[in-house]
Amino acid sequence: MTVKYGFEWRSALDIDQVLKGCTLKPLIFVFVIWGLQGALYVLVPTFAPPDLFLLAALTLASRVRPMWGLGLGYFIGLLQDTIGAGAFGFHAAGLAAAVIVGYAVRRFLSVETGFNQALVVLTAMLSKWFIFIVFNYWTRKGFITGDSIFKVMIPEIVTTLVVAPLVFWLATWAFGRVLNNEEQLL
């Protein structure tokens, strides 16, 4: 820290020190994820944007015990249903499935590597879409058609895989490291 022009001057790098130990970081994480998800629908309208809520649910779930993680995933999904004013519980079921499959896959992976993380995201995304298809049949509302498999599901999986490292990095910055399997007491 240096003093310039009579007032305290902090360089941009000191922001980490400023935020250390305070509860601002999780709020910033939520703010960024929530805001970015809305903004991406405008910025990349021709391509399905990534599912940042799913990534947030996965990364938060990996930091808490499974029961809490499952509840958190379901809650985030409900939040999505509320924002979107769609069928209540639709996204909630999808994210809950994504989280529990994510846990199941992680159980077999001893080390957190980029590939393992990608595998978790991929299986979670597929689970979410599987649940969506089941619920689509159940509700008879025609949310998902053959077209949306190619035009939404596949592009969304790709974009989600692409941005996943960024979200995981942001989560590590905001919440600290991921718990390992022993700590989660599976």
Next chain:
Amino acid sequence: MNSRLWLVFGILMLVSLVSTRFVPPAPFALSASVAPFTGMFYQLAQNAKNAVDTIAFENDLRIENKTLKNQLGTAQTKLVQLEQEAKKLEAAAKIRRYQSPGVFAIASVISYKNDGLVSQLIVALGAQDGLQPGMAVTTPSGLVGIVQEVAPRTALIRTVSDPEFRVGVTVASSKKRGRGLGRGIAGRMLRVEGFKGSDVKVGQKVLSGGFAGGAFPTVQIGLIVKRIASRGDTLGLTLEVKPFVDPNALEEVFILSLP
């Protein structure tokens, strides 16, 4: 993973199955309560996108503007060319109507030489274009001269004020249309000697005639600026004529075909 977790998951699925099928969508009031937050980001992204679109649009406009300017420049050049062409054709039509129907070609003037001894033009048409010595050269304003020599792509024109130039002349409005022989004087004027006619005054128009000097149709040459009467009037009048056409200012001339 313990079975309790799967049990909870199953319960959550059941709840969702019921709620998606039987519970109406989340109340609008609930969606509206979070709308300002999501709307803020939506609007920010919309503004960012609009800004990028605007910049791209302005760039497109700049490129389009440049292209249009180039096109305008080309079009203006073409317009000037067409205007010149129209003027030429208009002049040719005028000559056909008032001077001679035999306009053979329109030639651009390359150079003009007047050193007090000779008064000559060089034009950008020659033998390859069908020009022949003896063809009359004119403009809508009046007679210019006669083709003296031809090269393959150029021709030498002797103007009416060249000392070697000869032309038979009459005066436009004299009661008795007399005749005389005009010759150029030092690149300045045409002098008509031995003109025999009555009622000739300064200011009258002098016309060419095909009876002497070359194959000239009746074309106006210039105005009488001086009338000199010879003693006894037996040798006729001497007239000094100022040509209508200034060869120095010519850009195009009209070549008339030989009769």
